Amino acid sequence: MADTYDVIIIGGGPGGYVAAIRAAQLGFKTAVVEREHLGGICLNWGCIPTKALLRSAEIYHYMQHPGAYGLTIEGKPGFDLAGVVKRSRGISAQLNQGVGFLLKKNKVDVIWGEAKVGKGEVVVGPSTKPVVQPQNPVPKGTLGHGTYKAKHIIVATGARPRALPGIEPDGKLIWTYFEAMNPASFPKSLIVMGSGAIGIEFASFYRTMGAEVTVVEVLPQVLPVEDAEIAALARKRFEKQGIKILTGAKVAKVEKGADNVTATIQDEKGGSQTITADRLISAVGVVCNTEGLGLEALGVKLDRGSIVTDGMGRTNVPGVYAIGDVAGPPMLAHKAEHEGVICVETIKGMHTHAMDKLQIPGCTYCNPQIASVGLTEAKAKEQGLEIKVGRFPFVGNGKAIALGEPDGLVKTIFDAKTGKLLGAHMVGAEVTELIQGFVVAMGLETTEEDLMHTVFPHPTLSETMHESVLDAYGRVIHV
Template identity: 80%
Template sequence: MADTYDILIIGAGPGGYVAAIRAAQLGFKTAVVDREHLGGICLNWGCIPTKALLRSAEIYHYMQHASDYGLSAEKVGFDVGAIVKRSRGVSTRLNGGVGMLLKKNKVDVIWGEATIEAAAKGNTPGRVTVKDTSRAPAPKGALAAGSYAAKHIIVATGARPRAIPGIEPDKNQVWTYYEAMVPQTMPKSLLVMGSGAIGIEFASFYRTMGAEVTVIELLPQILPVEDAEIAGLARKRFEKQGIKILTGAKVTKVDKAADAVTATVETADGKTQQLTAEKLISAVGVVGNTEGLGLDTVGVTLDRGIVVTDGLGRTNVPGIYAIGDVAGPPMLAHKAEHEGVLCVETIKGLPTHAMDKAKIPGCTYCQPQIASVGLTEAKAKDLGFAVKVGRFPFAGNGKAIALGEPDGLVKTIFDAKTGQLLGAHMVGAEVTELIQGYVVAMNLETTEEDLMHTVFPHPTLSEMMHESVLDAYGKVIHT
């Protein structure tokens, strides 16, 4: 058996590699196991490459509307192969960067598929067997498959696309985000099943590139986790762009032809219709990767496919921990990273506390962008808060007008009794960058008075954040 590690992490995604680096910083002898790619799904097949695709679509959109800015652009077109190549190149570059960070911090990389054979007991370390699965070439310097010992084992195996029985992805006509990120040709028509962040981002990308897109959502509202007012405004923008949207509808059957897929869609009133397109993207959520890890063997408690933890990464089995998507929602890379740090610092014995998931921001990088943190207006009222709500439209902001982005809204929700900022929700240009201002404010327990007396730079989009707060208390200036 190899030398014993203090901490061995299964999975080198955002949660896993960040946990590994923090562990090394704290003096732990650390290893991370992965079977396919450093950086995980986020870096290789999720967050990062989709943003590269969406950036290409954004530039293409601006080129098509060059005359709006006093410019001219002739024979505007695109090369789908080049777009995909750029996206993959971005991921490759960052994948290499993760490898360099792990090496710099003296974290061992073990290549293969891990199974927990035993948890630590007393002075006896736990055991992990790593098998060579040959899914991808091992990074330079990676350790070979074998048996490894560790005092602490952290499961950070992430999640994979959820498959609906009877509508399983086939990599040809029914896609997951894997296939949607690397199209060989641009489909002329597309059905998107699910209107969460993944579905809406792909709907936005493909529509901007010219495809006829229909989004099918089971719930009454697209972007179901977002504030209803913000989601409604986003829907109007999407429909104005030509995206067709069906809510309160579900796909009950999919029939495939040589060059098309036909979905039978049932609406809330019991009526059915058939929609045909070249491709269908299944974006109905993800499920944790818990299979094959030996969790059942060592007695780790699962709940509906998610590892149960105490908020600091600890499972019911001493010496075994879980972070990131496999430990439950929100299934976001930044949540996984922070969980990794909390978990390792807890192992070290440093003062820690479970994160407040209500203060984790969510972002959707479609056109227009959507960003939020905290309670929606409806949720705040459901919890019994008397609320003050502020709104400020992009149309009242000088920077937004100058950018040619006059459509959007910033919305803030306060506790009327205390002035506590309960939630903030935005739709419009660059709101994914703006939202962090409110995240910081919420974590510092900033009141409406603090925000009203904060000086925001001019001219910026961030001024709308200030005006929205002022509007909640009847002091708005520019509307």
């Protein structure tokens, strides 16, 4: 029957569409239910378009400092905000179409609408929630509202920005990443509430493009999930660029003006100050999209808003699975994609194993970039591990100096008894590309000896990785 499938996936984001393609590869008759846009938040309003904006900011930065590279530019560099945004949105549109092509190529049906899960079935109807970027009209050759049977139902509905009481985003003065990515006009001043990856990336973009930026973080450390030493170095770079950072502080109240906001900021010592800015970006985390899916009626177990799974995507209800952001942290696209593959291969009966979350890299694409995997130095010590720590600064690397990027650090953490790589943490140019080398090393259970005897090409930034390992064992060469 046309309305019966082996696998139905609710949500066409990174986890959902990758799971669908893998299911089709394994011979399952597969469908994806999507209410809004293929590629999810990541492709349409997150990972990809923000990187396009940050690339524009990076080039603008170089335009403002041509003399550092022996170059000249006639006149004062400027930018066309509409053009910057248009490029970003165009890239998302291109990739959105690409996901549709991949699903069609793999004979995955796309069902447009909002889903509700029943026992062995998915009921698809019109959307009851605001749609940011509607698929209108529904693409030809796709299915619509109705009831669809499935042996296996995978929930991949993602997450949305968290709103704090009294500081709810209004789309005009208080922004989430949706509005920050598509501004009608450029704000001269900005308050960013939250210093995780989203907050810091937008702070970096807007500061580079000329806005006065203040970041407010309730925890004592900027970039709270990162190694403290790396975060401290990043903070110095941010502040050198002119970003004002308030840690151990919170936005207690926001008053809206005609075209600005005034935030009352309280610190941990009881002091307070007010800051007026054109706009405020709320980047205080996300909330899983579990409402309205019918999960409670089925008895699917939730924990702090996310769906509980067994590491293979299985929930406590047979035939119902969950992957990606909705299945809990870390809320990263690459984690969702990998979970989707594990889940589908588990359904197929293949030999699978749960993902080691300590081996999931995290990347922040600000200036300077930050990347990490595994345990921080503090976490390793908390676990009572005897460790060796290596460090190597970018200033000792020929490629970094040639690029004009001498400010950076690679830090590696090893188990002193076994030589096991426990964690790697980086700040500096292109470290989001470098981190995968350490991820592969951890996955292969590489020891310090293996890494020390690996030949790294010269001149490359990757040599900083090698030297950091050497430093942990008293063998560093170039510093």
